[in-house]
Amino acid sequence: MTAIRFYTPLFLLVALWQAAAMGGMISAELLPSPSAIISGLVHLASGGDLLTHVGVSIYRQMAGLLLAVIVGVTLGVGMAQVAWVRDVFEPVVRITYPLPKSALIPLLILWFGIGHNSKIFAVFLGCLLPVVVSAFNGTRGVNGQLVWSARSLGTRGIRLLWKIYFRAALPEILSGLRIALALSFTLLVSSEFLIARAGIGYLIQSLGEAGDYSGMFAGILIVALIGFTADRLYVKFMNWMLRWQDQG
Amino acid sequence: MAYIEVAGVSKVYQGDTPDPIVAVDLVDLGVERNSIVTIVGPSGCGKSTLLHMIGGFIAPSTGEIRMDGKRIDAPGPDRGIVFQHFALFPWMTVRGNVEYGLVEKGIAKAERRDISQHYIDMVKLTGFEDVFPNRLSGGMQQRVALARMLACDPDTLLMDEPFGALDAQTRVIMQEELREICRASNKTVLFVTHDVREAVFLGEKVVVMTARPGRIKTVLDIDLADDAPRLKVDEKADEIWDILRDEVIKAVVPGPRPTERAAG
Amino acid sequence: MAGSGIAAARAAAPARRRFKIPAFVRRSASIVVLLLVWEAVGRAEMVDPFLLPMLSDVLVRGFEEIMEGGLLQLAGFTLYRTLLSFLLAAAVGVGIGVAMSVSKRARWFLDPLVSFAFPIPKIALMPIFVLWFGVFDVSKVLMTAVACIVPIISATHLGTRNIDKYLIWSARALGTSEAKLFWKVVVPAALPAILTGLQIAFPITLIVAIVTEMLTGGQGLGGYMIYSARFGESDKVFFGIFVTAAIGYALIEGFAWLRRKLLAWHAETAHAV
Numbered sequence: 001m002t003a004i005r006f007y008t009p010l011f012l013l014v015a016l017w018q019a020a021a022m023g024g025m026i027s028a029e030l031l032p033s034p035s036a037i038i039s040g041l042v043h044l045a046s047g048g049d050l051l052t053h054v055g056v057s058i059y060r061q062m063a064g065l066l067l068a069v070i071v072g073v074t075l076g077v078g079m080a081q082v083a084w085v086r087d088v089f090e091p092v093v094r095i096t097y098p099l100p101k102s103a104l105i106p107l108l109i110l111w112f113g114i115g116h117n118s119k120i121f122a123v124f125l126g127c128l129l130p131v132v133v134s135a136f137n138g139t140r141g142v143n144g145q146l147v148w149s150a151r152s153l154g155t156r157g158i159r160l161l162w163k164i165y166f167r168a169a170l171p172e173i174l175s176g177l178r179i180a181l182a183l184s185f186t187l188l189v190s191s192e193f194l195i196a197r198a199g200i201g202y203l204i205q206s207l208g209e210a211g212d213y214s215g216m217f218a219g220i221l222i223v224a225l226i227g228f229t230a231d232r233l234y235v236k237f238m239n240w241m242l243r244w245q246d247q248g
Numbered sequence: 249m250a251y252i253e254v255a256g257v258s259k260v261y262q263g264d265t266p267d268p269i270v271a272v273d274l275v276d277l278g279v280e281r282n283s284i285v286t287i288v289g290p291s292g293c294g295k296s297t298l299l300h301m302i303g304g305f306i307a308p309s310t311g312e313i314r315m316d317g318k319r320i321d322a323p324g325p326d327r328g329i330v331f332q333h334f335a336l337f338p339w340m341t342v343r344g345n346v347e348y349g350l351v352e353k354g355i356a357k358a359e360r361r362d363i364s365q366h367y368i369d370m371v372k373l374t375g376f377e378d379v380f381p382n383r384l385s386g387g388m389q390q391r392v393a394l395a396r397m398l399a400c401d402p403d404t405l406l407m408d409e410p411f412g413a414l415d416a417q418t419r420v421i422m423q424e425e426l427r428e429i430c431r432a433s434n435k436t437v438l439f440v441t442h443d444v445r446e447a448v449f450l451g452e453k454v455v456v457m458t459a460r461p462g463r464i465k466t467v468l469d470i471d472l473a474d475d476a477p478r479l480k481v482d483e484k485a486d487e488i489w490d491i492l493r494d495e496v497i498k499a500v501v502p503g504p505r506p507t508e509r510a511a512g
Numbered sequence: 513m514a515g516s517g518i519a520a521a522r523a524a525a526p527a528r529r530r531f532k533i534p535a536f537v538r539r540s541a542s543i544v545v546l547l548l549v550w551e552a553v554g555r556a557e558m559v560d561p562f563l564l565p566m567l568s569d570v571l572v573r574g575f576e577e578i579m580e581g582g583l584l585q586l587a588g589f590t591l592y593r594t595l596l597s598f599l600l601a602a603a604v605g606v607g608i609g610v611a612m613s614v615s616k617r618a619r620w621f622l623d624p625l626v627s628f629a630f631p632i633p634k635i636a637l638m639p640i641f642v643l644w645f646g647v648f649d650v651s652k653v654l655m656t657a658v659a660c661i662v663p664i665i666s667a668t669h670l671g672t673r674n675i676d677k678y679l680i681w682s683a684r685a686l687g688t689s690e691a692k693l694f695w696k697v698v699v700p701a702a703l704p705a706i707l708t709g710l711q712i713a714f715p716i717t718l719i720v721a722i723v724t725e726m727l728t729g730g731q732g733l734g735g736y737m738i739y740s741a742r743f744g745e746s747d748k749v750f751f752g753i754f755v756t757a758a759i760g761y762a763l764i765e766g767f768a769w770l771r772r773k774l775l776a777w778h779a780e781t782a783h784a785v
Contacts, residue, residue: 006623006624006627007624007628008624009620009621009622009623009624009625010624010625010628013625030643030644087538087541087542088542089542090539091539091540091541091542091543092542092543092546094539095543095757096757097764098715098757098760098761098763098764099753099756099757099760100715100718100719100722100756100760101719102719102720102722102723102726102734103722103733103734103737103752103753103756103757104753105723105726105738106726106737106738106740106741106749106752107737107741107746107749107750107753109738109741109742110562110563110741110744110746110749111563143335145331145333145335146335146337148300148303148305148323148329148331148335149329149331149335149337149393149396150337150348151305151322151323151324152303152304152305152323152324152325152327152328152329152397153325153328153348153349153352153396153397153400154324154325154349154352154353154400155352164337167337167339168337168338168339170339181631182631182633185631185632185633185636186633186634186635186719186720188633189633189635189636190635190723190726190727193635193638193639193723193727194726194727194738201636204636204639205639208639208642208643213643216639216640216643217640220636220637220639220640223632223633223636224632224633224636227631227632227633227636228628228631228632230631231630231631232631243380244338244339244340244341244380244381244382245338245382246380246382246383
């Protein structure tokens with residue numbers, strides 16, 4: 001089924017919404033019509049600031065996510081393979097796992113204030129654990145005979161880690177990353193709502209405070225679309241990387 | 249001294265149980281160069297463990313294993329291995345898997361191509377070079393595993409119940425093909441199986457192991473011609489089965505618990 | 513003869529350490545060390561106490577807050593909103609999921625909505641909820657419920673659809689009517705999947721509940737922490753984090769206990785991380 005056909009009910013809903021708005025059945029203040037939102041969007045885009053705000057947000061999110069991936073995969077694989085690493089870090093992981101990472105945002109505000117770093121670290125800390133856990137589980141679950149086969153074919157030491165363990169753990173790492181990606185959006189938007197001078201979250205808040213509700217809705221729509229697109233692109237990337245799994 | 253010399257080797261595991269588990273108990277075995285030796289025994293008799301120690305994957309608790317005079321303490325490309333569940337690298341194509349050992353050896357791309365193609369053809373998988381393992385049947389996957397091992401040209405071939413996961417019909421074909429390959433090459437082959445007929449069909453010598461703790465019960469020579477009629481093979485197999493039967497019953501039917509056995 | 517291998521192995525093995533580090537020590541050592549370092553660093557005045565107050569100061573302040581400041585009441589409010597949102601999401605989510613597996617029309621309509629809603633950060637909708645419902649409990653609870661409902665719908669839908677058909681066929685052959693089939697076979701068989709969906713939604717609930725409190729204030733841990741941060745009272749921020757972690761832990765353990773009770777019959781050897 002093509003995407004258009006699949007999302008038809010969504011389009012119908014939007015059409016219904018537009019009709020209801022035009023028929024005066026919905027308060028224009030509380031729920032702007034789709035057309036009002038679109039014009040709000042256009043207004044924002046033509047203003048020139050939009051790109052800056054979106055760019056800032058994406059920069060913060062990517063920085064935090066990249067940090068989480070690099071540190072998280074290293075830590076997860078290290079914990080799975082090296083006993084002392086596991087002994088040192090597993091208690092820390094276990095203790096911090098139940099803490100909702102959004103609770104760290106006030107602390108990050110205290111430490112980093114209003115600038116980029118509070119958001120970057122919010123994303124980093126929030127996404128770290130899912131990555132560590134999936135890297136750990138993925139590496140632990142590697143079929144021992146794969147490793148033996150590689151060793152009998154001449155692979156040794158660090159090379160074994162990179163060529164075999166990492167590749168074999170990749171499916172699990174990649175699905176953990178998908179979760180981390182979604183989480184990164186939540187943490188970015190949350191922290192930008194709470195304290196920021198720039199960014200799409202800040203933009204949405206200030207539009208709302210200024211009473212420009214179609215603008216506010218437009219901003220939210222942008223966030224939704226970015227999140228949706230990012231996930232879709234990631235799934236494509238994941239399927240490409242794991243094309244060898246395809247059962248055909 | 250034999251080409252592969254197993255001297256006083258045992259493997260003892262200290263698990264959660266009060267008594268240690270003796271997988272292999274003081275085994276002495278000599279394997280001549282270029283011979284094909286099959287190892288049969290009941291489940292849990294330690295035959296795979298023994299093979300894994302010869303492969304260098306596990307360290308023996310006592311004794312030592314030497315190949316060509318050198319002590320074995322790690323895996324290496326001089327001892328190739330094939331496992332029951334294929335252990336192919338799922339993220340690589342057939343060619344990728346077969347060329348893996350060659351890449352590790354640092355062989356140039358063009359030469360790798362030639363070598364891998366030769367072995368892919370040998371195991372009758374021509375045309376499947378760019379296919380991923382999970383699209384292949386069990387028999388085909390095992391052929392890839394064979395090609396991967398052979399491409400490295402190891403002196404010794406270790407096979408850990410390689411046909412155990414295949415259906416009976418595929419197994420028969422694979423046995424015939426493997427024997428052809430083994431006879432044609434001059435390699436030392438150690439083949440572990442629980443199928444007595446397979447052991448007789450493939451082996452020049454059959455090592456019979458006892459139930460756990462695994463020891464060598466006896467070693468028999470098989471002097472059957474390659475084209476010996478099925479009847480002869482079955483006769484020999486029955487002979488060995490008679491020797492093995494009691495051990496299998498010991499392995500399959502749970503006896504008194506170890507503490508009681510020690511007292512009794 | 514059987515003993516010979518063991519005896520030889522013992523003789524050959526290198527002398528083992530006399531003692532083994534007990535498991536619980538190994539499992540908590542690094543945390544204890546971390547806490548000790550924290551305290552030591554504070555006492556040695558190596559760090560700005562604004563950024564990293566001494567651990568003992570945090571604990572003392574926290575104790576005061578509990579005794580006099582009503583911190584536990586605030587925690588109670590957070591817990592109340594979290595559970596309320598979760599129950600709301602669970603009831604509606606399971607209902608929608610079941611509807612989707614039973615009715616083709618429902619599936620046609622809801623599948624794209626769920627698909628679209630899945631990857632978007634639902635917290636972005638908070639300004640809308642505030643616009644519609646104000647800054648009190650209603651907006652917080654609704655936002656949190658909406659944020660965590662999607663995994664519940666997905667898991668319920670998939671769980672009730674992917675029932676082993678042989679279970680259904682057996683039930684039919686044993687005389688189960690179509691109406692009874694749903695409650696007697698489908699729901700119990702789908703329960704593990706549904707519970708997994710609920711288990712995924714649960715932490716999301718707490719995360720979002722805290723954020724809603726931080727955004728709209730009011731009585732709760734989120735509000736407490738953000739106000740403390742804005743007033744520079746870092747020891748309260750730290751203690752707030754401890755309390756929140758404790759609540760998170762209690763909720764996770766509670767849920768795991770519930771799952772064990774409900775699925776006692778299921779061949780689950782799973783140990784969730």
